Amino acid sequence: MKQAFDSHLTGRRGFLRSAAAGTLAAGLWADPELEGAVKNVNTNSKPSELKITDLRVATITRAPMLCPIIRIDTNQGIYGLGEVRDGASPTYALFLKSRILGENPCNVDKIFRKIKQFGYHGRQGGGVCGIEMALWDLAGKAYGVPVYQMLGGKFRDKIRCYADTTESHDPKIYGQRLKARHEQGFTWLKMDLGIDLLEGVPGTVTHPAGVSIGQGGNVQHMFTGIELTPKGIQMMADYVAQVREQVGYDVPLSADHFGHIGVNSCIRLGKALEKYNLAWLEDMVPWQYSDLLKEIADAVDIPILTGEDIYLKEGFIELARKHAVDIVHPDLATSGGIYETKKIGDACQEYGVPMAMHFAGSPVCCMANVHCAAATENFLVLENHSVDVPWWNDLVNGVEKPIVNKGFITVPEKPGLGIELNEEVVKQHLLEPGKYFLPTPEWDKERAHDRLWS
Numbered sequence: 041m042k043q044a045f046d047s048h049l050t051g052r053r054g055f056l057r058s059a060a061a062g063t064l065a066a067g068l069w070a071d072p073e074l075e076g077a078v079k080n081v082n083t084n085s086k087p088s089e090l091k092i093t094d095l096r097v098a099t100i101t102r103a104p105m106l107c108p109i110i111r112i113d114t115n116q117g118i119y120g121l122g123e124v125r126d127g128a129s130p131t132y133a134l135f136l137k138s139r140i141l142g143e144n145p146c147n148v149d150k151i152f153r154k155i156k157q158f159g160y161h162g163r164q165g166g167g168v169c170g171i172e173m174a175l176w177d178l179a180g181k182a183y184g185v186p187v188y189q190m191l192g193g194k195f196r197d198k199i200r201c202y203a204d205t206t207e208s209h210d211p212k213i214y215g216q217r218l219k220a221r222h223e224q225g226f227t228w229l230k231m232d233l234g235i236d237l238l239e240g241v242p243g244t245v246t247h248p249a250g251v252s253i254g255q256g257g258n259v260q261h262m263f264t265g266i267e268l269t270p271k272g273i274q275m276m277a278d279y280v281a282q283v284r285e286q287v288g289y290d291v292p293l294s295a296d297h298f299g300h301i302g303v304n305s306c307i308r309l310g311k312a313l314e315k316y317n318l319a320w321l322e323d324m325v326p327w328q329y330s331d332l333l334k335e336i337a338d339a340v341d342i343p344i345l346t347g348e349d350i351y352l353k354e355g356f357i358e359l360a361r362k363h364a365v366d367i368v369h370p371d372l373a374t375s376g377g378i379y380e381t382k383k384i385g386d387a388c389q390e391y392g393v394p395m396a397m398h399f400a401g402s403p404v405c406c407m408a409n410v411h412c413a414a415a416t417e418n419f420l421v422l423e424n425h426s427v428d429v430p431w432w433n434d435l436v437n438g439v440e441k442p443i444v445n446k447g448f449i450t451v452p453e454k455p456g457l458g459i460e461l462n463e464e465v466v467k468q469h470l471l472e473p474g475k476y477f478l479p480t481p482e483w484d485k486e487r488a489h490d491r492l493w494s
């Protein structure tokens with residue numbers, strides 16, 4: 041707590057000093073007793089005059105993903121932290137710098153509406169979302185409240201996390217790894233269950249010659265011509281059976297990364313998996329094809345889930361309204377940031393659809409997720425991809441460590457996101473050594489005629 045407030049106060053006192061220079065005179069500040077008193081008052085006294093002065097980047101690598109951290113600076117010494125979606129270019133945030141300079145960061149929604157036209161699905165949403173997180177961090181620091189409180193308060197004090205683990209084609213080994221996650225305290229597990237398991241096994245996958253059954257293809261699922269045979273489906277079901285043998289049937293076990301197979305194969309595979317009571321089947325076909333997802337959801341009695349690539353609430357609302365999915369799965373660093381993701385949860389709740397949260401970033405974005413999850417009633421579970429990254433916790437200070445403790449994250453009570461960067465550790469894991477929040481004047485004047493209607 042102290043650390044967070046110290047740096048915060050230093051900056052704020054600097055502001056108070058200059059603001060008071062003309063009238064209060066040096067005498068007041070020279071009086072140690074009075075200065076002590078000033079330390080104890082709410083120094084967040086001028087949020088109405090807070091202005092954005094800078095936006096800078098420090099990109100962390102192998103966390104395990106690439107994580108571009110952004111810092112928004114202000115005229116009052118306080119700053120906000122945000123994170124561009126894992127694997128995205130920091131340029132997605134930097135080219136918005138000129139649009140936010142001079143704005144009051146406490147007007148989070150106003151700024152979001154100004155810049156949201158520059159985001160898109162997948163990683164392209166990352167810049168808008170990273171800035172939105174940093175604005176909430178700033179607003180919280182300025183008013184002295186945690187982000188979840190500004191969203192209407194919390195429904196829970198601890199956030200349930202789910203994790204997967206390193207893949208193995210041997211279901212016994214994979215099952216043991218998942219069991220170890222369970223024993224670490226995770227109360228929700230996820231496994232990869234892809235058609236790559238069938239690679240090289242004759243008679244399991246029908247595919248046109250020259251079409252790879254691997255995961256890498258950029259061809260959408262329905263257009264690959266890849267279909268599973270009964271033998272292939274049986275092998276994948278047997279694989280899940282053996283994993284279930286290891287982890288048991290009491291813990292929710294989700295499945296992802298099926299590969300690019302056609303809708304009929306999705307349905308036949310889904311039906312074969314019903315008896316293993318999976319918690320969800322993820323991203324079976326691209327989210328844009330809501331009618332196809334509905335076909336799968338109607339045919340298979342396992343929850344169907346998608347959403348990690350969807351930008352803004354509208355795509356989620358359509359999926360929930362049609363009941364094309366049983367669970368939505370936004371990635372807050374793509375979906376529109378903290379407030380838009382709460383709106384997604386709330387809107388889907390109206391249709392009886394819960395919200396799980398996809399996440400694969402640093403502790404900065406993690407905490408943005410935690411505040412949103414705390415404040416959204418239909419939240420189910422939050423992903424964590426960094427269980428095996430030993431220094432992941434050390435990237436930040438100010439929160440309980442380990443951040444994910446026995447499968448849960450405690451919701452922080454400090455102003456804003458509730459974290460400070462650990463400069464020393466962040467500097468050890470930069471994508472480009474030395475590039476730690478360097479000046480970005482080249483982005484000060486980026487301009488376009490941004491009007492969306494005439």
Ligand SMILES: [Mg+2]
Nearest residue numbers: 296322323348
């Ligand atoms: Mg996924």
